[in-house]
Amino acid sequence: MPAHNSKFCREHFDRFFLRQVERAIAAFHMLEPGAPVLVAVSGGKDSLAVADVLDRLGYQVVGLHIDLGIDTGDFSAASREASVRHFARLGRPLHIVSLREEFGRAVPEVVRRYSRPCAVCGLTKRHLLNEFAWRHGFPAVATGHHLDDLSSTLLANVLRWDVKYLRKMVPALPAGDGMAAKIKPLAFLTADEIRTYVRFRGIEPVQGNCPYSPEAKFKRYARLLDEIEEDSPGTKRAFYGNFLRVAHLFTATAPPADEPGEGADVAPAPAGADGRPADAYVPPELPLRHCRVCGSPTPSEVCAFCRIWRPERVPA
Amino acid sequence: MPAHNSKFCREHFDRFFLRQVERAIAAFHMLEPGAPVLVAVSGGKDSLAVADVLDRLGYQVVGLHIDLGIDTGDFSAASREASVRHFARLGRPLHIVSLREEFGRAVPEVVRRYSRPCAVCGLTKRHLLNEFAWRHGFPAVATGHHLDDLSSTLLANVLRWDVKYLRKMVPALPAGDGMAAKIKPLAFLTADEIRTYVRFRGIEPVQGNCPYSPEAKFKRYARLLDEIEEDSPGTKRAFYGNFLRVAHLFTATAPPADEPGEGADVAPAPAGADGRPADAYVPPELPLRHCRVCGSPTPSEVCAFCRIWRPERVPA
Numbered sequence: 001m002p003a004h005n006s007k008f009c010r011e012h013f014d015r016f017f018l019r020q021v022e023r024a025i026a027a028f029h030m031l032e033p034g035a036p037v038l039v040a041v042s043g044g045k046d047s048l049a050v051a052d053v054l055d056r057l058g059y060q061v062v063g064l065h066i067d068l069g070i071d072t073g074d075f076s077a078a079s080r081e082a083s084v085r086h087f088a089r090l091g092r093p094l095h096i097v098s099l100r101e102e103f104g105r106a107v108p109e110v111v112r113r114y115s116r117p118c119a120v121c122g123l124t125k126r127h128l129l130n131e132f133a134w135r136h137g138f139p140a141v142a143t144g145h146h147l148d149d150l151s152s153t154l155l156a157n158v159l160r161w162d163v164k165y166l167r168k169m170v171p172a173l174p175a176g177d178g179m180a181a182k183i184k185p186l187a188f189l190t191a192d193e194i195r196t197y198v199r200f201r202g203i204e205p206v207q208g209n210c211p212y213s214p215e216a217k218f219k220r221y222a223r224l225l226d227e228i229e230e231d232s233p234g235t236k237r238a239f240y241g242n243f244l245r246v247a248h249l250f251t252a253t254a255p256p257a258d259e260p261g262e263g264a265d266v267a268p269a270p271a272g273a274d275g276r277p278a279d280a281y282v283p284p285e286l287p288l289r290h291c292r293v294c295g296s297p298t299p300s301e302v303c304a305f306c307r308i309w310r311p312e313r314v315p316a
Numbered sequence: 317m318p319a320h321n322s323k324f325c326r327e328h329f330d331r332f333f334l335r336q337v338e339r340a341i342a343a344f345h346m347l348e349p350g351a352p353v354l355v356a357v358s359g360g361k362d363s364l365a366v367a368d369v370l371d372r373l374g375y376q377v378v379g380l381h382i383d384l385g386i387d388t389g390d391f392s393a394a395s396r397e398a399s400v401r402h403f404a405r406l407g408r409p410l411h412i413v414s415l416r417e418e419f420g421r422a423v424p425e426v427v428r429r430y431s432r433p434c435a436v437c438g439l440t441k442r443h444l445l446n447e448f449a450w451r452h453g454f455p456a457v458a459t460g461h462h463l464d465d466l467s468s469t470l471l472a473n474v475l476r477w478d479v480k481y482l483r484k485m486v487p488a489l490p491a492g493d494g495m496a497a498k499i500k501p502l503a504f505l506t507a508d509e510i511r512t513y514v515r516f517r518g519i520e521p522v523q524g525n526c527p528y529s530p531e532a533k534f535k536r537y538a539r540l541l542d543e544i545e546e547d548s549p550g551t552k553r554a555f556y557g558n559f560l561r562v563a564h565l566f567t568a569t570a571p572p573a574d575e576p577g578e579g580a581d582v583a584p585a586p587a588g589a590d591g592r593p594a595d596a597y598v599p600p601e602l603p604l605r606h607c608r609v610c611g612s613p614t615p616s617e618v619c620a621f622c623r624i625w626r627p628e629r630v631p632a
Contacts, residue, residue, distance in 0.1 A: 158474050159544070159551060161558035163565075220547070224540050228475070231536070235475060242477035249479075249565045 001193070002233035010200055017197050021053050021185045028172040030183040031140060036060040038138040038180075040129050041087070041094065043079035045198045045205040046144025048086045050186050052201060054142060055090050063087050063094035064132050066125050069106020072211035076106075082206040097128055103309045107212070110308055117212040120308060127305035131296060133180035140172075140181040148191040150184070151236040152222035154243055167250040169243065177288060178297040188237065317509070318549035326516055333513050337369050337501045344488040346499040347456060352376040354454040354496075356445050357403070357410065359395035361514045361521040362460025364402045366502050368519060370458060371406050379403050379410035380448050382441050385422020388527035392422075398522040413444055419625045423528070426624055433528040436624060443621035447612060449496035456488075456497040464507040466500070467552040468538040470559055483566040485559065493604060494613040504553065 087094035291303035403410035427433035607619035
């Protein structure tokens with residue numbers, strides 16, 4: 001592990017991994033000891049790893065898996081299966097929300113109308129996780145975001161200097177009006193380190209990627225950072241870690257909201273910048289109201305989630 | 317010019333170029349109309365272009381060329397020649413400071429002792445420019461830094477989030493205690509645009525690069541940004557331009573000072589990070605004093621310039 005200038009045997013790698021998570025939790029006041037935590041479980045390596053390590057550290061892990069109904073290559077079925085298998089092994093409860101059962105349609109039917117499928121999917125997952133956490137009184141929602149995710153998202157946001165997105169790049173966002181706290185316990189571990197952890201622990205994540213391939217631009221930032229990291233090990237850690245030392249400069253009062261773009265991790269491209277129309281983009285400083293359909297916080301009358309998934313209940 | 321979504325004929329390119337400089341000067345209050353300005357003249361395309369355009373816009377251009385005494389490939393002789401030739405054509409005064417004549421030694425003899433020759437050279441040029449401007453009462457020192465320089469330096473600094481360097485990335489730094497104002501009138505023009513301007517104007521800059529090749533890391537950031545720019549034209553402009561909208565967040569009171577690292581454009585690597593010892597690095601918050609040898613502002617007793625170039629006058 002060149003970024004740490006260390007080599008570990010299996011046992012010490014495990015200790016290192018757990019300690020990194022413990023430190024992140026303590027440093028950013030993510031959870032009280034033994035607290036319940038709702039883990040966002042996609043079935044991929046990151047979400048299974050964060051559930052695993054939080055369980056081992058004594059937190060009361062409850063999983064929420066959202067079945068997106070993506071049938072290409074049985075992607076959603078395999079993801080669900082991997083999630084169920086791991087939670088059975090942990091002996092912890094896993095809740096499943098199936099979009100098709102709940103809303104009569106799923107991601108393939110819905111994303112056709114949008115230019116950025118990942119934005120729709122992200123918005124959907126954030127909404128359902130937040131709603132579940134809020135209704136059941138979880139102190140926080142944990143996601144498997146890791147250092148590679150965070151540093152490439154940070155690079156994307158820094159290239160635009162959008163303060164509204166920069167200020168949300170911290171590994172723990174406090175609860176706000178209708179919003180559960182969001183925590184990223186793997187924030188200081190790399191994708192490679194998680195891959196190693198998963199292998200050592202015999203965890204079996206879903207194989208393969210979502211057929212709605214991730215946005216190319218995003219992958220490119222990750223690749224650029226990989227190049228720099230290879231030449232200068234520790235760059236990602238320094239980039240994200242030093243950002244956290246100055247993140248307070250970007251802090252203002254507006255809480256994250258629930259619109260594509262708002263609440264998302266990356267600032268949406270301005271209209272036309274990619275030669276594509278931007279998805280519905282709501283200016284940053286609107287005061288939050290409550291969705292007339294579901295009651296969740298939103299800058300508009302009806303939240304983006306309900307406009308997508310409950311169009312029949314949206315007042316004309 | 318994909319970043320501007322435009323094509324120009326020769327005449328309109330010229331207007332575009334001049335207007336970009338006029339706008340930068342006005343927006344950042346760089347110079348009063350017709351003011352004298354000291355231009356840092358290396359003999360490369362950027363410095364000859366900035367001298368040329370400032371002259372055409374009616375400023376009283378005076379050049380200062382520093383002969384670094386680099387004889388590999390006659391680099392310094394050719395640079396001096398290109399500078400003299402262009403200023404003769406402009407009919408404007410060019411002052412020349414020869415390190416070898418002035419200090420009895422030049423860059424090749426001095427940089428051998430340092431791991432980062434570019435840092436020594438940058439420090440030397442900044443010191444001499446500042447001293448000359450200050451002594452002769454120039455309201456500002458203009459350099460040929462362009463958008464590619466500034467965006468890659470910004471990327472280097474943002475990867476470290478060093479607020480002290482970020483706050484100096486604005487295109488105009490005001491005069492301070494013993495420090496002349498520094499302006500970058502080409503801040504919003506790319507290297508390619510300057511190349512085109514120079515060709516259209518029949519300017520003949522020095523060919524070839526300094527034999528003490530520029531630091532590899534720095535070039536890499538420029539290359540990475542070039543890649544992103546190619547996919548998303550306008551990225552560099554947006555990156556630097558949007559930074560300027562938030563740069564006030566990084567602003568504090570400490571003026572730039574005269575140490576390798578201090579006063580430089582890029583934060584020095586922390587000791588050992590590159591497997592090399594960092595050059596003498598002075599922590600950021602030291603109060604400025606005046607050099608006991610030359611009187612220029614410095615955080616130490618004797619400034620770095622005098623320690624390098626006037627070692628015989630440094631008290632033991």
